[in-house]
Structure formats: C-alpha cells, structure tokens
Amino acid sequence: MISDGEKLIPINIEEEMKSAYIDYSMSVIVSRALPDVRDGLKPVHRRVLFGMYELGVTASKAHKKSARIVGEVLGKYHPHGDKSVYDAMVRMAQEWSLRYLLVDGQGNFGSVDGDDPAAMRYTEARMKKLAEEILADIDKETVDFQLNFDDTLEEPKVMPTKIPTLLVNGASGIAVGMATNMAPHNLTEVINGTLAYIDNNDIEIDELMQHIKAPDFPTGGIIYGYEGVKEAYKTGRGRVVMRAKANFEEVDGKECIVVTEIPYQVNKAEMIKKTAELVNDKKIEGISTIRDESDRKGMRIVYVLKREAVPNIVLNMLYKFTQLQSSFSINNIALVNGRPQLLNLKELIHYFVEHRHDVVTRRAEYELRKAQERAHILEGLIIASDNIDEVIAIIRSSKNADEARERLIERFSLSEIQARAIVEMRLRQLTGLEQEKLRAEFDEIMKLIARLQELLASKEMRMNLIKEELTEIRDKYGDDRRSDIEYAGGEMNIEDLIADEQVVITISHAGYIKRTPLSEYKTQNRGGVGQKSAGTRDQDFLEHMYVATNHQYMLFFTQKGKCFWLRVYEIPEGTKQAKGRAIQNLINIENDDKVKAFICTQDLRDEEYINNHYIVMCTKQGQVKKTALEQYSRPRQNGINAITIKEGDELLEAKLTDGNSKVLVAAKNGKMVRFDESKTRPMGRTASGVRGIKLAGENDEVIGLVTVSDLNSEILVVSENGYGKRSSLEAYRETNRGGKGVKAMNITDKTGALISINSVTDNDDLMIINKSGLTIRLRVSDLRVMGRNTQGVRLINIKGNDSIAAVAKVMRDEDEENEMDDELKKDLLAVDENDIIEDVVDEIEEEDDDLEEDSEETNEE
Numbered sequence: 084m085i086s087d088g089e090k091l092i093p094i095n096i097e098e099e100m101k102s103a104y105i106d107y108s109m110s111v112i113v114s115r116a117l118p119d120v121r122d123g124l125k126p127v128h129r130r131v132l133f134g135m136y137e138l139g140v141t142a143s144k145a146h147k148k149s150a151r152i153v154g155e156v157l158g159k160y161h162p163h164g165d166k167s168v169y170d171a172m173v174r175m176a177q178e179w180s181l182r183y184l185l186v187d188g189q190g191n192f193g194s195v196d197g198d199d200p201a202a203m204r205y206t207e208a209r210m211k212k213l214a215e216e217i218l219a220d221i222d223k224e225t226v227d228f229q230l231n232f233d234d235t236l237e238e239p240k241v242m243p244t245k246i247p248t249l250l251v252n253g254a255s256g257i258a259v260g261m262a263t264n265m266a267p268h269n270l271t272e273v274i275n276g277t278l279a280y281i282d283n284n285d286i287e288i289d290e291l292m293q294h295i296k297a298p299d300f301p302t303g304g305i306i307y308g309y310e311g312v313k314e315a316y317k318t319g320r321g322r323v324v325m326r327a328k329a330n331f332e333e334v335d336g337k338e339c340i341v342v343t344e345i346p347y348q349v350n351k352a353e354m355i356k357k358t359a360e361l362v363n364d365k366k367i368e369g370i371s372t373i374r375d376e377s378d379r380k381g382m383r384i385v386y387v388l389k390r391e392a393v394p395n396i397v398l399n400m401l402y403k404f405t406q407l408q409s410s411f412s413i414n415n416i417a418l419v420n421g422r423p424q425l426l427n428l429k430e431l432i433h434y435f436v437e438h439r440h441d442v443v444t445r446r447a448e449y450e451l452r453k454a455q456e457r458a459h460i461l462e463g464l465i466i467a468s469d470n471i472d473e474v475i476a477i478i479r480s481s482k483n484a485d486e487a488r489e490r491l492i493e494r495f496s497l498s499e500i501q502a503r504a505i506v507e508m509r510l511r512q513l514t515g516l517e518q519e520k521l522r523a524e525f526d527e528i529m530k531l532i533a534r535l536q537e538l539l540a541s542k543e544m545r546m547n548l549i550k551e552e553l554t555e556i557r558d559k560y561g562d563d564r565r566s567d568i569e570y571a572g573g574e575m576n577i578e579d580l581i582a583d584e585q586v587v588i589t590i591s592h593a594g595y596i597k598r599t600p601l602s603e604y605k606t607q608n609r610g611g612v613g614q615k616s617a618g619t620r621d622q623d624f625l626e627h628m629y630v631a632t633n634h635q636y637m638l639f640f641t642q643k644g645k646c647f648w649l650r651v652y653e654i655p656e657g658t659k660q661a662k663g664r665a666i667q668n669l670i671n672i673e674n675d676d677k678v679k680a681f682i683c684t685q686d687l688r689d690e691e692y693i694n695n696h697y698i699v700m701c702t703k704q705g706q707v708k709k710t711a712l713e714q715y716s717r718p719r720q721n722g723i724n725a726i727t728i729k730e731g732d733e734l735l736e737a738k739l740t741d742g743n744s745k746v747l748v749a750a751k752n753g754k755m756v757r758f759d760e761s762k763t764r765p766m767g768r769t770a771s772g773v774r775g776i777k778l779a780g781e782n783d784e785v786i787g788l789v790t791v792s793d794l795n796s797e798i799l800v801v802s803e804n805g806y807g808k809r810s811s812l813e814a815y816r817e818t819n820r821g822g823k824g825v826k827a828m829n830i831t832d833k834t835g836a837l838i839s840i841n842s843v844t845d846n847d848d849l850m851i852i853n854k855s856g857l858t859i860r861l862r863v864s865d866l867r868v869m870g871r872n873t874q875g876v877r878l879i880n881i882k883g884n885d886s887i888a889a890v891a892k893v894m895r896d897e898d899e900e901n902e903m904d905d906e907l908k909k910d911l912l913a914v915d916e917n918d919i920i921e922d923v924v925d926e927i928e929e930e931d932d933d934l935e936e937d938s939e940e941t942n943e944e
Contacts, residue, residue, distance in 0.1 A: 108259035112423055116256035117263055120417040120426065121438035122217065122242040123249025125256060127171045130160040132185065133238060135210050136218050146189045146207035153203050162232045165203070173200045176208060181252050182267035182301045183560065185214040195302070195345075195382075196352035213560055217244040223449040225442045243442040245556050247273050247435045249417060253298075261423055263416040266298035266315075266323065267347075271561035274553050280432045281546055288317050288429050295428065296568060297323070298411070303344035303565040304328055307408065315413035316428040327407040328567070331394045337371075340386040340398050344565075346409045351377070354406045355384065361404055365664075368655070369397040439549050444539065451535040454528050456500075461525040463501025467508065468518045470495070474505060587850075588629045588637075588654060589663065590678055597663030598654045601630065628850055628891040635683040638715055639666075640700070641676045642733035646725035648718035651683070671721045680737035687716040697740050697765060700725065701748055701775055701788035704732040707820065708772030709763045712739065727771040736788040744790040747815065748775045749800065749827050749840040752783050756824035757815045760790065774821040787840035796842045797868060799849070800828045801878065803886045804835035808875030809843065809866045829874040839890035847892045851879050854888045863892070 085091065118125050124132070134156035140147045153168045161168055174180045176188030179195045190206035193199055200206065225243035230236070253267040276294035280286055297312045305326040306312065315321025325346035332341050345351060355375055361367045369392030376383040388397055402408040415426045419434060426434070467474045477494060481487035488502040497505070511517060538544050586598040631637065631651045639647040647670040655664045666672055680700075685692055696712040708726055715725065726734060738744075740760055749755040756776040763773065776785060789798065791812060798815065801807040808828055815825060828837055843849070845864040852858045859879050869875065879887070 112258040112261065113418065113421055116258035117261075117416060117418050117423055118249055118254040118256070118265075119241055120249060120419050120424075120431065120434040122244045123247070123252065123254060123417075124217075124242060125171075125254065127161055127163075127167060128175065128185075129242060130156050130238065131168060131172050131175070132210070132214055132218060132242070133221075134160060135186075135208075135214075136221070140209040142187065142210050142212040142215055144209060146187070146209045149188075149190075149203035149206040149208050152208060159236055160231050160238045169200075169203045172208060173206075175214075179302050182299060182565075183213055183246075183251055183270060184211050185217070185252075187211050195350070197350040213246065216246050216556060216560075217242050217248060219243065219245050220442065220446050223446045225445045225449070241438070243446075245439075245552055246270070246560075247277060247432070249435070250295075250431055254417070258423070261416055262414060264412055264414045265417070266411055266413050267300060268295060269299035269562070269564050271557055272296060272299070272564070274557040274561070276428075277432050277436060277553060278550055280429070281436060281550055284433075286429070288427060291428055291432070292316055296564075298413075298566065299564050300325065300347035300411075300566045302347050302349075304346050304567075306566050306568045309568065309570045311410075311413075315415070319413075319415040319425040319427045319430075321413045323411045323413060325409055325411060325566075326402060326569075329398055329401075329407070334385065334387070337390075338388045338392070338394055340388065340394060340401070342384040342386070342407065343382055345382065345384075346406065347411060349406045349409055351375070351382070351384070358386075358401065358405045365655075366668075367397070367400045367404055368392070369400070436549065440542075440545060443545050443549055443552075447535050447538050447545075451532060451539065454532045454535065458525065458528045458532060459498065460501060460504045461521060461528065463495075463497050463504055464508065464512070464521050465525060466495050466497065466501075467491075467505040468513070468521060471513060478506065583632050583634045585630060585632055586651065586656075588631055588651070588681065589852075590628075590666070590681075591663065594666045594672075594677060595663035596654060596666050596669065596678075597657035597661055598631075598633075598651065599657060599659055599661075603659050628852060628889050629681050629683075630891065631681075631683045635685070636687050638682045638684065638698075638718075638737075639670060639672075639678045640680040640682070640725050640734055640737040641672060641722075642679045642728075642735075643673070643676045644724060644726040644728040644734050645672075645676065645722040646715050646718060647672065647678075647722045648687075648715075679734050682737055682739045684712065684739060687712075695741065697742055697760075698725070698737050699740050699744070699746060699760065699763075699788065699790055700737045700772065701735050701785055702726075702728065702732045702772070703735050703784045704729070705748065705750075705774055705776040705778055705785050706732065706772040707746070707748065707763065707775030707788075708770060709740075709760065709765050710768060710770075711765050714768045724768055727769050729771055735785055738788060738790040740790045741792060744792045745794075745812065745817075746775075746820075747789040747791065747798065747840065747842075748785055748824070749787045749789075749837060750776055750778055750783055750824070751786050751836045752779045753826055753828045753830035753837050754779065754824040755800075755815055755827035755840070756820065756822055757812075757817050758820040759817065762820060777821060777823045779823070786837050789840050789842050791842045797844065798827070799839075799841045799843045799863065799866070799892075800837055800875070801839040801841075801851070801887060801890045802828060802830065802834040802836060802875070803838045804833065805851075805877055805879040805881045805887060806834040806875040807849075807866065807878040808869050808873060809863065810869055812842075814870065831874055834874050835886065838887055841890065841892050843892055849878070850891045851887060852889045852891075853879070853881065853885050855885050857885075 114126055116125065122129070131152070135152055138147060138152060138155050140152065149169060149172065152172065153165050156168050157165055172186055173188070173192050176184060176186040176192045178184060187209050188206060189208065191201035192206060220243050221239060227240045228237040229240050231238050249265065250268045250273045251270050253265040255264045256262065272295045276291050279291065279294050292313070297306050297309070305328055307324040307326045311322040311324060313321070315323065327342045327346060328344040329340050329342045332339050345354065355373055358367070359373055362370045362373070369389050370386050371389050372387045374385040374387070376385055386397070386401070388394060415431065416423050417426060419426070473494070474491065477490050478487045481490060484506055487506055488499070491497055491502045491505055492499065512521070538548065585601040587601050588596065588598050590596045633652045635651050637649045637651055639649065641647070649669060654669065657663055666678055672678070682698065684696070687693060693713040693716045694711060697709050698712055698715060700708045706729070715723070725737070728734060742760065744760045745757060746760050746763070747755055747757045754776070766772065778784065794812060796812050797809050798812055799807060799809045815827070818824060827840070828834065830836060843863045847863045848860050849863055850858060850860050861878065866876065
C-alpha cells in the first residue's frame, strides 16, 4: 500500500545490479585494497598512522593500549570492523611481515609460525621513528585533507612521506577484477636509485637496477635467479624465486641440513608439518628427523639426515617439494590519480619524486606565508618600540582597545594585524634587550623569506633539497641487504649432483617401478637357467625392462593413450631384489591404466631437437601413428592425451624417431610389416592413427613395434617358449603399410606365439625376464644370423608352465663378461641336429612363401 506523497519508480534490475556492482568495485579499488603510488599506503594504514599521530603516541612517548588506538581510528576515520584495523596495525609491527617497521608493538604480536597476536586489550603500541618521517610536515598544508565518513572531521588524502614507502615495504591486496603484489626493497638501494633518477630523468631501467638490485625481503633468504626480477622491473610483472638459506653441519655425529632463513610469507610451522608428511610418504628420501630449534636469537630448523643420504640431493629435494623454495609473483598495481595502473620500477620512482616535489613546494609556500605574516607583525612591533613613549600615550588616553587600535593605525599607518599586536604587547618587550631581539628576529625572517622565494623560483633548488632530505633519511635508517642474490640460479637443476650412469628400469605387471644400476646385472650365456631378479608380490611378475641414463627425460605412454613426464633420477632407486614403488605414487595414472611404453629423450626445451624428432606409436589392433615430439614437450601434472584409443584397443608401444626410420610391426602369428616412416604423415596428439598391419583373426594381435634407422641392423624375434632368431633387416622386404606382412618366425607349438621384436647388433646383450621373475642376460653375438622363416634356437630353458614376460636389449659391458672354459662354451653353443635340418627346409620353403605373400598383397591392392 502506498502512502500519500509516495510513488513507485520502476527500475531495470539488470541496470541497477550493474551500477551497484560498479560502485562497489570502485569503492574496493580506490578506498580499500590498493595502495596510493605516492605514499605507498592503503586507506586503513594511513588512518592508523594518522590516528596514532592525533593521539600523540609518537616514538618518544609511552606506549598506549592497542584498543585505544583502534577505537580512535574506528570512531573517527575507518568505518569498518575493528579486526581489520587491528590486523593492519599488527602487521606494521611484525618484523617478518614488513621490511621497515612502522609500529613499535609491546606484547604478543603473533609469530612467523602463524600464531595469532594477543587481543588488542592486552597489547600496546606506539609509532616507530620511521613512521614519523611518513607524517613529517603534515601540519604545514603539504597534503590535501578530506572529510571523514560522517563529515565531522578531516583526514589526509595522502601522507607527505619522506620515504618511498611503496618500494620499501611493498604492498599486497585483492580488489575486484585486479590485485596488487609488490615486493619490499632495501631503503639504501631505493634511495640511491631515486637520487640517480633525480640526477637524470631519462635514466634507463637497466641503469636503475645497478642501484636497486632486487627485492629485499624481511625474512632474508636467497633470490634464486634474476630473470624474474628483470622482468618485474621492466614491465611491472614478474616471478621472483626465493630460497631458504641453508648450510650443512655435523650435529652429534650426524650430517644435518640447517636452515636459518626462510622465504618471505612462508609459515614456518606449516612448512615443517608438510615436510614431515612428505618424509613419511617417502616422497622425500634421506631425512630421519626434523627439529625446530628457533629461539629469540634467531631461526634454526634442523633436518637430520640418514647415514646414506647425500646432503646436496636432499636439500634440492626440499627445495623442489617444500616451501624452502617458493615464489613471489610481483604485480605492481597502484593508484595513480585515483586510477589503478601497472607500473614499472622507473614509474614508481617517478611518481614518488613528483609527490615529494609537490610536498616540498607546498611546504615552502606555507612557510613563506607564515614568515611573511610574522615579518609583517615584527615591522609593527619595531615601529612601536621606536616610538614607545608616543604609543604608550595613545594607548593610555584611549577609552578602550578598539579606539587605541584605530588611533595607532591612523598615526603610524599600520595594518589591523600590526595594531592588534602592539596593543597586546607585553611590558617586558619594552626592555632594550627585547627590542634587540625583535630586530634580530626580523633580520632572520627576511633572510628566510628570501631563501624560500628563491626556492620557489628554482626547480633545481627544490630537487637538491629533496636529494638532501633523502640522503639524510638513508644515512639515518638505511641498512644492509637481508636477501642474497644468486644471479646464476634459475630453473631447478640437480643433474650435476647425480651421476649420469646407465640404469635398468623395470616395471612389474602390477605397476611397480624402480631403477637399478646396470652393473648389477651379470652377463650369462645362452642356454643358462638365469639368476633371481626382482622380488615381486604374489602372482606379480616383471613385465617391462628399459635401459636409460639418469639425466634423460622419460615419457611414459599408457595403454589408454596418455603421456606422462619424469626425469630418470626421479624414479626411486632399488636393488635387483627390491619390489620398487607403485607408478601411481610417481605419476597421476588412473588405477585401471598401465604404462606400456617409455621413451628416453634429450632436453625437451631444445626447439630444434623436439621439432626434428617424432613419436611413432602402435596399438594392439594394428593402428600406427606418428606425431612430432614437440607435441609432448609440455606435459601436465595429470598427463596429456598421446593418442585416441578406439574401444577394445590399447596402446602397445611408442618409439622415438628422427623422421627417416624403417618401421616394423610384428603380430602374434609371426607375421611382420615393414614400411618407410616417411610414408606416414605426422598427426596431432588427439588423432587415432592409420592401419599399420592387417591381423589374421580375432585372437591375433600386435606384439611389438621396431623403428630402425641403420639398414645394416638385424632383427631379433623371440617366442614365448624361449625360442629366438636373429635375421638381417634386408630379409624383411618392404611391404605396404596396412598389409598382412611377411613371416618373421615360423610359429609352431614348440615355439609358442611371437612375444618380442627388437633391432640388435653384435655389441648388444639381451635381457630376458620370465613370469616367475628369473632373468638371463646373454650376448646377441652368440646367435647366428638365420633366414626369417625359421623357428630359431632356444635362448632360455623354460621350466614347467613358465613363459617369457619381457625381452630387452642392453649395451655390452665388457667388464661384466663371465670367464668360462672351452668345453662349457662348446656345450652351450651346440645346436640340435634336428634344428639344423628344420632350418635348411625352412629356408628352401622361404622363397615359395615370399612369392605367395607377394601375390596376396597384389590382390589386396
């Protein structure tokens, strides 16, 4: 119901919401979250300092209860919660939060462990001497004032600071649609840079950086790498990497890492807790205990190392996985004339100098005005003292003060102000000494007026005065840097601490992985029973074995077609008997997925390398795909799609090529296709590929993919019952991609299905693992080259229902070769007579098969 005189005004809700939100946004940006470029303060900090100034709690006075200060600020200037005011004041008193403290706190003001400060009724505070420099000359009309929230009082719009507070103490705040994060700096360096700017306004940022080298954090630490600093100073945005200061000590006979300074804004207690969790989860190896021995003398965190741990490696693991290394993202957004703006180093200095010049000018104008007013009064007093008898006679003969003033003005041509001053003169000013004082004061004031007029007439003089005042501040409050700069630092690089030795990487059927030095595997001879290898869980067996070096990058390809990224040294080391670690703990692989291929590459940041190499993939159903390595050079934490796998299929193998390789795809039924890699065009990561081989039936599947760049290479195929055969590459003629292929091995019940295909040379050794975990290492040179259609020779004696799980080739290590007598060698290399007869028959039949296969392919085409 509408009352008389009231009316309804229809408002579009969308327009109302838009304008209300914009008003709110601007209020947050201008009046809450962002600092002013001139004094570097947000409104709450400015009001706290002004409130303390009004209360008189300066550095030389006694502390006052924090609640009293908060009440003053809250009631007069800051109409928000008391917590926001108290928190702002507390932060200005915390030595780990501000590089140069502005509030001198007494009581519990929190800790670097994240403890809350005591309630404001318990703590006390006063200004620091430095804060007084921020307020210096505020009473000389140096800055504009504005009405407070209820229009009853005035507060300053900005402080007339002598200190470049924004650079010195930094700032952080989240507004609406923007945020600021400015790093603290060393006062001496900032003032030196400012002086250099005043001397040369066209100074380059690179020259300024000779003075202002890098941020200087209150908690010290090390600035690791300089690129981010350079970028931040030049653009206003950049990422500064910070590291804790650590050294190695021996405590009670144990090697320890001792941290004495941590990165800025890191909660010490939280960091130690998370590190302990990582140690317990075995993500960081080599630490036995962590102790926090910090006290009032300083910080000291002790990481006690295990006996076998290498301190440098453990420290680098701490840097990598914990907040002992963290980053500070600089985003220099501040208010310039009430508008938010992204500023580089030179602009920050420019706006401070501009503000300082404005303050010095306004101060000089105020002082000149006051001096002229005083000189005017002194002129009148001097006239009066020169004619004192007449002045006294006029005053005595007047009825009242007003009449006396009028008569004095008339007699001596004085102004109203001068006449009032004469009438209010004290008798003691009639003494000779006082009269001398008046003349001396007048002379001094006239000199001051001349000096101030000269100052106001010359910008150069004003700038020199700013320089003098800045130099005075530097000499009074300047100190040494706390944060060291490690210019050579950059991306974490611990390769130098890890020997680049060859290792064997084994992955079990259940997904357990480890790396073992290659030297642990001894060479055995063909026909041996094998030595016990990795300890595996019940019904688990080793399924994959690869040889790599510690410094290489590894790409993991899973059967679902995803790709993950690791460095070899990040894989946990274990002995041959060790079970290894679950891959799920190292990469974010799904529970029902398995790693099927692993590729060692060189530096993935080398553009020439990644653009001239390719990944060739093959699925169980015979799909083949080629993709540039560049597509896999930026993996994410959760992996990236390497290939789109069709339903019922899975990725089997992936190989690294240079674009000019021969590709061989072998199937379970003993057939193999050979085609030129250049005939397959590169595809994107999400493509599913093209047909590589036509399978014989439902039970047939692809068992392996080989890529060969050397035409003199030989191909070694192995069947599941332990038969193997070495043939020349040329024995497998090139066929069309997608055809049935040619015979790679004569498959019989005795040989079992084909299980492995590898390219080999005489310099290779062969590592064979069967499902029971037994391994045998033998020389490829022990196997004679045969025709491709034979069934091969027995490589390993299979016992019972056992069968081969995986085959891998490894480099020959001469030192590892076993000594054996001639009799044993003859015995081991003896070949069954029936095998020889079979080989001869097979080779005769081979030509017939080739002709048959040729005609089949022609028909298909």
